[in-house]
Amino acid sequence: MAAQGPKHFATTILRQIGRRGTGRPTACQHCLFCSRRLHTSAPRASTGRPGASASKPPAPSRRHFQARAAPVSLLVGGGLVASFLAHSHFAEDAPKLEPVSCAPTDYRDPSLPRYRLADIRRHDASSPEPWVTFEDKVYDITDWVAAHPGGDVILRAAGASIEPYWNIFTIHKAPHVREILQQYQIGFIDAADLGPDGLPAAETIEDPFVNDPVRDPRLITHTAKPRNAEPPHEELDRTFLTPNGLFYIRHHMWVPVVDEAKASEHRLTIELPDGDVKEYTLEDLKTRFPIHKVTAVLQCSGNRRNDMTRHAGKTNGLQWGVGAISNAEWEGVRLSDVLADAGLKVRDATLPTRKGSAIDFGDDEVDANHLHVQFAGLEAYGASIPLAKAVDPRGDVLLAFGMNGETLPRDHGFPLRAVVPGHVAARSVKWLSKIAVSDEESTSQWQRRDYKSFGPNEGANPDWDRAPAIQEMPITSAITNVWVGDDVRRGRAPWMGSSSSSSSSNQPTNRPPTDQTSRIPDMAAVSKRIGLTRKQPPSSHSFPCPTNTPADERIALQGYAYSGGGRPIARVDVSLDGGKTWDQAELVNDCAQAGGTAPCFGNKAWAWQRWRYVGKLPVLSLPSSSSSPSIQDQDQASSPARCHDSRNGTGPTQQQQPKPCTTLVVKATDDAYNTQPERHRGIYNVRGNLATAWHRVKICPQCTDNGDGKGLTWSTGETFGCGFRRESRGGDGGDGGDGGDEEAGR
Ligand code: MTE
Numbered sequence: 046m047a048a049q050g051p052k053h054f055a056t057t058i059l060r061q062i063g064r065r066g067t068g069r070p071t072a073c074q075h076c077l078f079c080s081r082r083l084h085t086s087a088p089r090a091s092t093g094r095p096g097a098s099a100s101k102p103p104a105p106s107r108r109h110f111q112a113r114a115a116p117v118s119l120l121v122g123g124g125l126v127a128s129f130l131a132h133s134h135f136a137e138d139a140p141k142l143e144p145v146s147c148a149p150t151d152y153r154d155p156s157l158p159r160y161r162l163a164d165i166r167r168h169d170a171s172s173p174e175p176w177v178t179f180e181d182k183v184y185d186i187t188d189w190v191a192a193h194p195g196g197d198v199i200l201r202a203a204g205a206s207i208e209p210y211w212n213i214f215t216i217h218k219a220p221h222v223r224e225i226l227q228q229y230q231i232g233f234i235d236a237a238d239l240g241p242d243g244l245p246a247a248e249t250i251e252d253p254f255v256n257d258p259v260r261d262p263r264l265i266t267h268t269a270k271p272r273n274a275e276p277p278h279e280e281l282d283r284t285f286l287t288p289n290g291l292f293y294i295r296h297h298m299w300v301p302v303v304d305e306a307k308a309s310e311h312r313l314t315i316e317l318p319d320g321d322v323k324e325y326t327l328e329d330l331k332t333r334f335p336i337h338k339v340t341a342v343l344q345c346s347g348n349r350r351n352d353m354t355r356h357a358g359k360t361n362g363l364q365w366g367v368g369a370i371s372n373a374e375w376e377g378v379r380l381s382d383v384l385a386d387a388g389l390k391v392r393d394a395t396l397p398t399r400k401g402s403a404i405d406f407g408d409d410e411v412d413a414n415h416l417h418v419q420f421a422g423l424e425a426y427g428a429s430i431p432l433a434k435a436v437d438p439r440g441d442v443l444l445a446f447g448m449n450g451e452t453l454p455r456d457h458g459f460p461l462r463a464v465v466p467g468h469v470a471a472r473s474v475k476w477l478s479k480i481a482v483s484d485e486e487s488t489s490q491w492q493r494r495d496y497k498s499f500g501p502n503e504g505a506n507p508d509w510d511r512a513p514a515i516q517e518m519p520i521t522s523a524i525t526n527v528w529v530g531d532d533v534r535r536g537r538a539p540w541m542g543s544s545s546s547s548s549s550s551n552q553p554t555n556r557p558p559t560d561q562t563s564r565i566p567d568m569a570a571v572s573k574r575i576g577l578t579r580k581q582p583p584s585s586h587s588f589p590c591p592t593n594t595p596a597d598e599r600i601a602l603q604g605y606a607y608s609g610g611g612r613p614i615a616r617v618d619v620s621l622d623g624g625k626t627w628d629q630a631e632l633v634n635d636c637a638q639a640g641g642t643a644p645c646f647g648n649k650a651w652a653w654q655r656w657r658y659v660g661k662l663p664v665l666s667l668p669s670s671s672s673s674p675s676i677q678d679q680d681q682a683s684s685p686a687r688c689h690d691s692r693n694g695t696g697p698t699q700q701q702q703p704k705p706c707t708t709l710v711v712k713a714t715d716d717a718y719n720t721q722p723e724r725h726r727g728i729y730n731v732r733g734n735l736a737t738a739w740h741r742v743k744i745c746p747q748c749t750d751n752g753d754g755k756g757l758t759w760s761t762g763e764t765f766g767c768g769f770r771r772e773s774r775g776g777d778g779g780d781g782g783d784g785g786d787e788e789a790g791r
Contacts, residue, residue, distance in 0.1 A: 151236050153181070159235040162245060169204030176231070177207040181243055184229040201253060206245065253299045258455045261290040267363045271296035272456070275368030278525045278768040282605045282655050285635040285643050286340075287371035289454050295345050295369065297491070300455050301423040301476045308460040313444070315387040316481040318411055323387040327460050330444060334378035334386070339441045340636075340643070341651035342607050343470035345369035346496050346515050349523065350733035352740070352767035356787040357501075357725040360733025366768030367523035367740065370607065372653045374646065375464045376447030380418070380480075381436045383444060389482060391436050411482070419487040420463050420474035427489035428472045428496075430465050430516065432482060439611075439648035441466050444477065466651035467610045469515045471496045486514060499730040507731060518609025520721055521737040522617060522656075522713035527744060527764055528601040529662060530594075538601035540657055591667060594705065594746055598662040602630070604740070606656060606713035611649025616714045617656040622663050623708035624723075624739070630656035630711070654713075665705035665746060706745040724787050741787055742766035 160183050168176035174187045177199070184207075190200060202210040207226075238245050254270040264274035275281075276291040287293075303311060309328040316322050325333075347362050348369035354360045363369075384391075390410045416432040434440050443464040446453050453459045458475030465472045471491055486492050496515045499507035528538040600621060606614045617630040633655040636645035645652055714720040722728050725738040743765045764770060 153233050157230070158232040160232050161235045162238045165234070166204045170200040172203065175200055175203035177202050178205065178234055178245065179207050179211075179223075179226060181234045181239055181245070182230050183232045183234060184226055185231045186226075186229055189225070189229055256302045257300045260294070260456070263291065264294070265366070265368065267365065271298050272300075273363050275365060276371070278367055278523075281368050281371070281525050281768075282603070282653070285633075285641075285652070285655060286373055286449050289373070289449055289451060289457070292371040292373060292448075292457060293343075293345070293369050294456050295470065296456075297426055298424045303423070303455075303460055303476070311460045311478075313461060313477060314479045315383065316479070316483075317387060317389055318416065318482050318484065319409075321388055325383065327446060330378050330383065330461070331446065334382045336376060337379055337441070337443060338374055338376050338447075338646035339443055339445075339464060339466055339651060340372070340374045340645040340647055341441070341464060341466035342370060342372045342653045343464070343473055344518055344521075344607065346469045346471060346498075346518075346734040347732075347736075349521065349736040349740070349767050351736075352738065353725040353729060353733045353736035355767065356738070357729040359731075360729075361731055362733050364733075367525060367604075368768060370605070370653070372605075373449050375443055375445040376450075377443035377445035377461075377464065380442040380444055380463070381438065381440075384418075384436065384480075384482070389436075391432070415484065417483055417486050419479075419481040419483050420472070420477055421479040421481075421487075422458075422474045423476040423478045426474060426476075426491065427487045428474055428492050429483075429487035429514075430468060430472045434465065434468065434516070441647045441649070441651065466647060467517055467649065469496055469518055469609075472516065495732065496734065498728075498732065498734045501727060501729040503730070505731050515734060518607070519735055519737050520606070520608035520612070520614075520713055520715050520719045521740075522604060522606035522614075522711050522721065523740045523768065524602050524604040524709055524711050524742045524766070525768065526603045527709065527742060529744065529746065530598055530600075533599040533601050533659070538603075538659075540603070593667060594662060594665045596661075596664055598664075600660055600662045600709075600744075602658040602660075602709060602711070604630075604656055604711055605653045606711075607653040608650075608713070608715035608719060611647075611651055612715040612717050612719070613650035614654035614713050615716045615718070617654070617658075618712050618714070619658045619660070620710040621660050621707060623741075624710050628658070628660060630658040632656050656711075662746075663707055665707060667705055667746070706743050709742045709744060710739050712739045726787075738787065740767065742769055 165176055165178060165183060168174055168185075174185055175190060177184050177186055186199065186203070199207070199210065234245055240246055252270075254272075257270075257272060260266075260272065260274065263277060263280060265277055267273040267275070272294050273296060275293045276287065280291055281287070309326060309331075311327040313325045313327070313330065314322060315325070345365065347365050349365060349367055350360055350362055350369075351364040351366055354364060390407065391413045392410045394413065411432070413431070413433040413436055417429040418432050418435040419427060419429040421427045430442070435442050443466075445458070445462050445464045446460060448454060448457055453462060458477065461477045462475040463473050463477055492514050494509050497507075497509065497512040498515060499512055526538075532538070602619060604617075606617050608614060614632065617632060618627045619630050620627045634641040635643045635655060636652065637643060638645060712721045712723075722738050725736060728735065728738065745763045745765070747763070
């Protein structure tokens with residue numbers, strides 16, 4: 046929401062007096078101060094708004110206006126006594142009011158009129174004077190709509206309660222928003238329309254999400270309306286380009302409906318700093334400008350927020366795992382080409398400077414360093430980027446209409462979106478309908494508040510205005526898949542190939558990307574992973590179990606690394622023991638330029654860097670029977686330790702046994718030697734943005750039946766971490782001494 050400071054209350058009230066509503070105030074509901082019916086026959090005061098029709102029901106009487114002025118003086122003068130006197134005076138000074146039989150419960154401000162719901166409904170989106178209700182109050186939002194960047198959206202609530210919309214736009218539930226709304230109060234809902242709880246019956250509102258697209262059921266949904274979803278970690282980077290149906294979704298509202306048949310007529314308005322406005326249809330863009338492709342990640346600033354919450358404290362926002370990031374090949378036209386065509390002339394910063402003489406720039410040229418490009422979506426979302434990025438010839442900012450060789454899907458901005466590679470995805474505005482080159486950033490809440498980060502000292506009340514809006518993204522990485530023990534032996538991580546032997550050492554090696562990894566089979570072939578407790582049929586067997594995990598047990602990991610600004614990933618470091626010792630992962634050569642198969646488009650490294658790693662798991666003690674007091678354990682109290690069958694939860698209970706765990710860690714470094722912070726505590730911010738600390742995944746191997754009837758094998762039963770299964774606090778019996786927990790030392 047736009048920053049809109051509260052106006053002076055008295056001024057507001059006076060303004061309201063001048064723009065009386067058009068609904069019919071009804072009998073004052075009998076309260077201490079008011080037991081008479083207000084006259085309603087006075088002519089309606091004009092609002093001065095075009096179309097404010099005379100055919101509307103009459104406005105409150107002058108008497109009413111006088112009555113309303115009372116609380117103004119109260120506020121100015123202050124004090125309850127003054128309030129009482131003022132109201133008493135009004136009551137005494139109202140000989141023309143007819144007594145009515147009121148219910149004795151309406152103690153609400155008698156100076157404000159009451160409106161029936163039927164009257165309120167007439168002030169819907171088509172009315173020149175839209176009203177909304179909140180709880181039992183009525184607001185004329187005519188002026189507010191005009192001043193609010195998302196005003197058109199709020200019109201959906203007009204004529205009824207705003208509450209269902211605030212349930213969607215939860216940011217509006219903040220006290221300061223109520224204060225703003227308060228300025229627009231014109232009355233109360235008539236008590237005749239209120240239930241015993243003093244509120245109107247809940248209205249069934251038109252579901253604004255009714256036309257949202259059908260989504261892939263594999264997506265992990267954080268909120269359904271609006272849809273916010275991430276691919277499961279095992280699907281996330283299985284392929285270099287995330288399939289369209291699995292690409293993470295981050296919506297603030299519903300998906301606007303654009304008729305496919307008329308998509309080519311979709312209009313993009315471009316406003317230049319001098320006020321010139323140009324308009325392009327999608328067809329214009331496709332036919333008049335060269336078409337470019339860019340292979341680029343989009344990443345939400347809240348990616349891995351759940352990690353920050355778990356390790357550093359409460360954060361506000363969707364608790365994303367590792368999947369608020371995806372990679373795609375975008376197709377469209379360059380924003381810089383379209384801006385130039387629209388008439389924007391930008392000073393050429395590449396011209397040589399001469400000592401003692403300034404370069405003569407044309408008067409009509411603008412300085413890219415001081416301007417912003419504001420984007421607006423069809424559903425009122427807005428954000429901006431510096432003009433310098435928009436016109437950077439190597440910046441690759443696209444107005445995109447294609448994604449991974451297909452028409453841009455509705456969830457990702459059909460028919461047109463901005464794609465700003467290297468920047469936070471919040472700036473890649475979907476359903477793009479307007480661009481304005483301006484001397485200020487977008488005034489939207491998504492530019493001015495939501496997508497910022499703060500110092501850990503700022504707590505819950507950061508200085509929103511002082512912090513810059515997030516643009517280029519910092520470096521991050523994540524583990525997305527883990528295989529261990531039997532899964533590795535059985536080749537369930539087929540990309541290991543023969544290079545695995547050279548990868549199995551825990552000793553640091555400087556391992557450049559290999560061609561071999563580019564021939565890695567697609568992870569789609571992998572059927573099983575550790576990291577998830579497998580669903581297996583119940584069994585009451587118990588099996589002999591070794592006391593330790595094998596000394597040469599293999600483990601395989603995969604994941605992604607990414608740095609903003611087009612900075613390539615130089616190195617990915619992996620630790621299998623919580624950060625005590627490190628090795629380097631193999632960087633997958635996905636891009637054809639590096640020997641891979643995917644043609645990576647664009648001037649810089651906008652795509653993610655997938656990586657693989659095969660190593661040896663540190664030796665871990667498996668739980669011994671003596672550590673559990675359970676009856677089952679007593680039955681198994683002989684050596685070797687008995688291994689419980691995790692399939693039915695029998696055997697030593699997980700709560701009672703210390704788990705043998707180790708923490709897997711990944712961190713990446715880009716070619717500017719930026720690297721990730723070790724812990725989230727040092728980068729904590731209440732919004733949970735830019736949660737980029739080392740990614741840790743704890744694995745806790747269990748001795749289990751392999752299910753093939755051939756006796757014992759063991760594999761990892763559980764994997765905890767951001768994007769994986771969530772670890773229950775206090776219930777897992779410790780971290781196995783891996784020392785790598787982010788919270789260690791707390
Ligand atoms: N554009 C519009 N019009 N509406 C939105 O809600 N969300 C932004 C950005 N562009 C958004 C938008 C945010 S916060 C993100 S992270 C990305 O879109 C998500 O893009 P995606 O849903 O295609 O992954």
